[in-house]
Amino acid sequence: MIYLLHGEEEFLVSEALAQLKAGFGSGDMLDLNTIRFEGGSVGFAEFEAAVCTIPFLADCRLVLVDGLLASLQRRAAHRGDGDEGEGDGDGSETAGGRADGGWEKLGDLLTRLPDTTQLVFIEGAINARATAAKAVMQAADVRRFDKLKGPPLADWVRKRAVEHACKLSGGALPLLVNLAGNDLRLLDSELQKLTLYANGASVDEAAVRALVPLSAETAIFGLVDAFVERQLTPAQRELHRLLNNGAAPPYLLFMLARQVRLVLAAADLLSERLPQSEMGPRLGLAGFPLTKTIEQAQRTNVPTLIAMLNRLLEADVQMKTGKLDAVLAVELLVTELCIASRARAGR
Known part of the structure; x- marks a missing residue:
């Protein structure tokens, strides 16, 4: 049997793998008949030998392969062609390394596995149109695990x-x-x-x-709230909580810019009088992040948001050029955004 466990939700993929393994039995004999490969380092000949080997004193042989399809896709992209399998070797080359011939025979190999082989491909996000992915998806029990939201x-x-x-x-x-x-x-x-x-x-x-500690994403909402409401003390408190929890200033800058851009996009959609149900897919948001972003867009205006983005860009340049220490740059940014919002509100 062949399985493909893939998707962006790594936790669900790992749980699905654990459930599969539990269904194949337990104990020393299963361990003896289990082999796991990293997709970027296994050669086709080694892979073929593993999946075609008969189990030793057990009902099945379990072969786990991590990231093979992603590795083959990266190689194809690097070469600039769409064929992940062709190469000049004898099939002993790796999927992610120097040469990588033999993998064009993957689809054929999957049709002639012994009944005793349990083959599991473990992947993140994959390109379902790629040659190797198509071959695996055609032969496998495919289980996809996307990020959950809403x-x-x-x-x-x-x-x-x-x-x-x-x-x-x-x-x-x-x-x-x-x-x-x-x-x-x-x-x-x-x-x-x-x-x-x-x-x-x-x-x-x-x-x-x-x-429960505050996630970085939720804290970013709090910071943008403070900007909109012109509340300097809460903004500084949220910033220092993030910094004390190990968040790097460049990451905070990126997340702030991302949220301000989303609020700006939401403001544009609000001006078009789109219902929230249509705004979610357009913004790529759902649940609490969508509700919060729309709420922030309703409480501010486009000129203020554009001014925020310009100040975020200035802080980014200050960090990257070393003009200011990264922590000092983000502290000044937060202070100035709150004060600037206050000044614009008073006009």
């Missing part, structure tokens, strides 16, 4: 809370998602922490606020 994310958290026996009450669930973002691994960890803290009791909003 209602599907809330449903996942709700189900996960039940699995951990974590009783989320009232607004605790949406607050948890707003604070932790859509990082499923982080959300799972926070649910486990809340379960231990509650010790069988319900988890309310106060417990979530006390135990």
Whole structure:
């Protein structure tokens, strides 16, 4: 049997892999008959030998391959052609290295695997139109795991809370998602922490606020809120909390610029009187980030947003040229944006 587990949600991919492995058995004999390859370093001949080998004193042989399709696609892009498989070697070359012949025979190989072979391709985002990807998708049980957002994310958290026996009450669930973002691994960890803290009791909003750290994305919303509301002290507090949690100034600058651009785009869509249901796909947002971005667009104006972007660009130049220390540059940026917003509001 052949499986393709792929998608941007690495946590769901890893869980799907664990469930597959559990279904194949456990113990020393499965370990003995399991081999795992990094797609960028395995040669076709080595791969072919592994998937065609009969298991030793076991029902199946498990072959796991990480990132092979992505590696073949990178090589094709580097060569500037669309064929991921052709090469000049004898099939012993790697998918991600020097020469890489033999992989053009991947599709044929997948049609003649022994029934005892369980082959699992593990990938991130892939180009489904690429030659190797097409061959694998045609032969495999394909399972795709996209990033969760909006209602599907809330449903996942709700189900996960039940699995951990974590009783989320009232607004605790949406607050948890707003604070932790859509990082499923982080959300799972926070649910486990809340379960231990509650010790069988319900988890309310106060417990979530006390135990769950603010995600960088949520803190960026707070900073832009402070700019719009001309609140210098909250802005400085959010900035220092981010810096103390290890956020790098260039990253903060990038995230701030991204959010201001989204608010500017939302303001443009609001001027066209588009409903929120149509704005989401246009902005690439859903759930809390979409609602928050629209709310910020309604509370400011286009000239203010353009002025913010110009000041963000100036801070970026100051950092990259070394004119100002990175932390000082972002501190001055936050102060000046709040003061400038205040001045424009007073006109």
